[in-house]
Amino acid sequence: MALTTEETKHVAMLARIGLSDQEIETLKNELNDVFAHIDSFKELDLDGVVETIHPIEVKNVMRDDVIAPPLGVEAAMKNAPAHEGSAFLVPRIVAVGGDAS
Amino acid sequence: MNKVLSKEMTARELVDATYDAIKNTDTDINAFVELTPDLAYEAADKVDARIKAGQSDQIGPLAGVPIGIKDNMNMIGSKMTCCSNMLKEFESVFTATVVEKILAAGALPIGKTNMDEFALGSSTETSIFGPTKNPWDLDRVPGGSSGGSAAAVAARMVPISLGSDTGGSIRQPGACTATVALKPTFGRVSRWGVAPVAGSLDQVGPIANSVNEVAVTLNAIAGHDPHDAMTEGHDIVDFTSKLDAGAKGLRVAVAKDLLEADGLDPQVKAGVENAVSLLEADGAKVGEITLPHSEYAISTYYVLMSAEASSNLARLDGIRYGARAADTDDVIDLYLRTRKDGFGPETIRRIMVGTYVLSADHYEDYYDRAMRARTLISQDFDKVFADYDVIVAPTMPTTAFKLGEKQDPLTMYLSDTFTVPVNLAGIAALSMPSGLSRDGLPLGVQLIGGHFDEATLLQAAAALERSLAFDALPAHRVGARA
Numbered sequence: 001m002a003l004t005t006e007e008t009k010h011v012a013m014l015a016r017i018g019l020s021d022q023e024i025e026t027l028k029n030e031l032n033d034v035f036a037h038i039d040s041f042k043e044l045d046l047d048g049v050v051e052t053i054h055p056i057e058v059k060n061v062m063r064d065d066v067i068a069p070p071l072g073v074e075a076a077m078k079n080a081p082a083h084e085g086s087a088f089l090v091p092r093i094v095a096v097g098g099d100a101s
Numbered sequence: 102m103n104k105v106l107s108k109e110m111t112a113r114e115l116v117d118a119t120y121d122a123i124k125n126t127d128t129d130i131n132a133f134v135e136l137t138p139d140l141a142y143e144a145a146d147k148v149d150a151r152i153k154a155g156q157s158d159q160i161g162p163l164a165g166v167p168i169g170i171k172d173n174m175n176m177i178g179s180k181m182t183c184c185s186n187m188l189k190e191f192e193s194v195f196t197a198t199v200v201e202k203i204l205a206a207g208a209l210p211i212g213k214t215n216m217d218e219f220a221l222g223s224s225t226e227t228s229i230f231g232p233t234k235n236p237w238d239l240d241r242v243p244g245g246s247s248g249g250s251a252a253a254v255a256a257r258m259v260p261i262s263l264g265s266d267t268g269g270s271i272r273q274p275g276a277c278t279a280t281v282a283l284k285p286t287f288g289r290v291s292r293w294g295v296a297p298v299a300g301s302l303d304q305v306g307p308i309a310n311s312v313n314e315v316a317v318t319l320n321a322i323a324g325h326d327p328h329d330a331m332t333e334g335h336d337i338v339d340f341t342s343k344l345d346a347g348a349k350g351l352r353v354a355v356a357k358d359l360l361e362a363d364g365l366d367p368q369v370k371a372g373v374e375n376a377v378s379l380l381e382a383d384g385a386k387v388g389e390i391t392l393p394h395s396e397y398a399i400s401t402y403y404v405l406m407s408a409e410a411s412s413n414l415a416r417l418d419g420i421r422y423g424a425r426a427a428d429t430d431d432v433i434d435l436y437l438r439t440r441k442d443g444f445g446p447e448t449i450r451r452i453m454v455g456t457y458v459l460s461a462d463h464y465e466d467y468y469d470r471a472m473r474a475r476t477l478i479s480q481d482f483d484k485v486f487a488d489y490d491v492i493v494a495p496t497m498p499t500t501a502f503k504l505g506e507k508q509d510p511l512t513m514y515l516s517d518t519f520t521v522p523v524n525l526a527g528i529a530a531l532s533m534p535s536g537l538s539r540d541g542l543p544l545g546v547q548l549i550g551g552h553f554d555e556a557t558l559l560q561a562a563a564a565l566e567r568s569l570a571f572d573a574l575p576a577h578r579v580g581a582r583a
Contacts, residue, residue, distance in 0.1 A: 003457070008453075011453055011456050011457045011460065012453065014456050014460060015411065015415075015440070015452050015453060015456040016415075016418070016433070016436040016437055016440055017437065017440045017441050017444070017449055017452065017453075018434075018437030018438050018440070018441040019441060019449075027449070027450065027453060030450060030510055031450070031453060031454060031457070033509070033510070033511050034403065034450075034454060034510060034511055034514070035454075037399070037400065037511055037514075038399075038400040038403055038404060038467070039400075040396075040397065040400055041397040041400035041401060041470060041471070041474050042466075042470070044394075044397055044470075044473075044474055044477065046470060046473040046474065046477075049473040049474075049476050049477060050473070050476055051469065051472035051473055051475075051476065052472055052473075052475040052476045052479055052525075053301065053472065054287075054301060054331070054527075055287050055301065055302075055475075055479060055524075055525065055526055055527025055528075056286070056287050056288050056331065056527050056552060058330070058331065058333075059333070059334065061330060061333045061334075063327065071194065071195065075194035075195070076194070076421075078192060078194050078422075079190070079191050079192060079194070079421075079422035079423065080421060080422060081419060081420075081422075081423065081424065081425035082425065088420055088421055090420060090432060090435070091429055091430070091431055091432050091434075091435055092431065093431070093432050
């Protein structure tokens with residue numbers, strides 16, 4: 001398996017990281033090195049082997065639904081890059097005229 | 102002996118002395134990224150008031166002990182930056198359970214320690230605050246990602262610190278700095294309030310200069326937390342209870358295939374073999390075992406860890422907290438530029454690997470395969486622990502490498518070869534010094550224990566510690582230049 005430039009760009013877009021063409025090329029090469037190593041595990045016969053999701057036995061835990069003090073608006077807003085009162089400010093999402101941008 | 106409890110000095114005086122020592126020593130080492138004197142003096146005054154009132158029995162087991170806290174753990178009154186531009190100004194609005202517990206035990210929170218950005222690294226070089234230097238040799242890394250926590254302890258700036266370990270990030274710096282560094286069993290210590298890397302691998306643990314201090318700290322931080330479902334239902338024991346029991350009768354397994362791995366420094370290997378001999382001389386029954394699927398551990402680990410990290414780091418989008426790029430055109434542009442500017446190159450690499458292996462076309466070939474391979478790796482350990490109490494192995498393949506030496510990401514990843522299988526299996530392991538190399542650098546030995554059997558693991562470590570009697574000190578430490 002080898003990632004192409006187009007695939008690398010696609011993955012960067014999925015991850016929402018804005019990379020330059022030069023950065024995409026560098027990453028493509030680095031990721032191909034990493035995957036060349038990772039691919040060694042393709043020789044493992046995994047037929048019939050179940051997946052491990054948690055490394056310890058996990059059981060469902062029930063508890064009473066008790067109201068606990070919430071974080072609070074002030075604390076929740078404390079690290080917001082832009083906010084007004086209890087609202088996070090973001091750039092315009094819907095274009096003027098109503099079309100989604 | 103704790104000088105505060107023996108009334109040689111007050112906790113307040115100890116905090117004064119600790120900050121003086123850090124001022125003199127940390128300019129070279131860069132272990133701390135934020136000092137928290139307001140919190141440390143507040144904690145000290147509480148301890149002093151209790152002692153003055155004759156209530157020493159009501160203060161916790163870590164009363165008057167200065168501690169460092171890795172900068173991926175929330176503590177109200179301090180920042181939690183994860184050593185990333187993304188969270189450079191992030192102020193904690195609640196306190197992590199593990200930090201609450203250590204403060205309730207009477208510890209004095211001296212400051213936050215340096216780490217690889219978002220704990221994604223093995224050298225503490227990717228921190229936005231610059232690398233931490235190894236107190237044994239300032240040209241070398243202290244390991245990572247909990248390098249600041251390990252260096253602070255090795256340089257005697259604080260006796261105990263907290264680190265986190267997703268693939269070796271407590272034990273690997275332990276090996277580089279000759280400290281005792283424990284990754285408890287997955288689920289033993291709450292991760293609530295600790296910035297997640299990979300929720301199926303992460304665990305918090307202590308780094309100190311002795312097995313006893315590590316055991317006492319584990320007593321303070323272990324236990325159930327309703328905020329972390331993985332901590333449910335595990336019996337808590339006194340982790341110091343078997344420290345004096347010696348190695349007699351312990352069933353010790355030597356990981357033969359790990360000792361024959363390519364790239365293992367013969368001096369590291371000799372240190373491991375010496376540790377096994379000492380345990381045997383102390384009465385342990387020694388046998389050889391193999392962990393045949395461990396050679397696939399790095400592949401498996403980098404798929405799972407990157408997948409989980411990419412998912413966890415998706416929350417850093419510049420909307421609710423953290424940095425945000427200025428003057429963006431629209432919301433997609435905001436995401437793209439915030440995340441490009443906020444994350445360093447290694448973080449971006451792992452997000453890219455994780456996004457790729459989780460994408461629709463590649464999920465089965467990578468993520469699904471890795472979850473199955475993880476089962477085989479775990480079963481290797483299950484088989485060994487049916488017959489043995491402890492496995493002895495190297496912690497890392499070499500001694501601490503030089504700053505800037507490992508530029509190629511894959512070479513850096515391979516330094517985690519002996520630590521990641523433990524995280525995949527969710528078991529407990531610690532690193533401790535086995536001696537020094539010919540050029541005076543710490544050699545690490547890793548002891549691996551079964552699920553929730555830290556008491557036996559610490560028993561073996563304490564026995565080995567007595568036999569080794571390792572007492573070398575790093576050149577760069579508190580008081581060394583006086």
